[in-house]
Amino acid sequence: MSTLSQEDKDTNEFFAEVEKDKKAHYEKCSAIDAFDAVFNCYRVKEQAKHYYRYGTKKDCEAKWDYFSVCFSTKLKSAEKADAILKAHREATEEKKTGGPSSEDIWERRI
Numbered sequence: 001m002s003t004l005s006q007e008d009k010d011t012n013e014f015f016a017e018v019e020k021d022k023k024a025h026y027e028k029c030s031a032i033d034a035f036d037a038v039f040n041c042y043r044v045k046e047q048a049k050h051y052y053r054y055g056t057k058k059d060c061e062a063k064w065d066y067f068s069v070c071f072s073t074k075l076k077s078a079e080k081a082d083a084i085l086k087a088h089r090e091a092t093e094e095k096k097t098g099g100p101s102s103e104d105i106w107e108r109r110i
Contacts, residue, residue: 026082027089029070038063062092 040046041060050058069088073081 026078027085028081029066029073029085031067031071031074034063034067034070038067066092 038060041058041063047058050056066088069084073084076084
């Protein structure tokens with residue numbers, strides 16, 4: 001009987017460890033780091049560099065979007081925050097890769 005209870009104890013410890021490890025892999029964000037990224041985007045140096053290179057004002061909308069998403073996750077559970085952050089990351093990646101690429105222009109040489 002004692003071996004069964006020991007096995008149950010070991011099993012419970014194993015699942016507790018798995019849950020702890022699973023929670024450690026939740027995607028997280030730092031609101032302070034996100035705000036710093038927004039602030040740095042609007043710095044005169046960054047705006048001047050972008051204007052010099054491209055002739056336009058630097059668009060910081062993506063940084064604001066990430067900051068607002070990050071800030072909105074602070075009052076959510078870890079699971080919901082993880083889902084929101086992953087959805088935002090996937091949408092951002094889709095926006096980046098969804099446009100035309102150099103393969104649309106150039107022909108492949110064999």
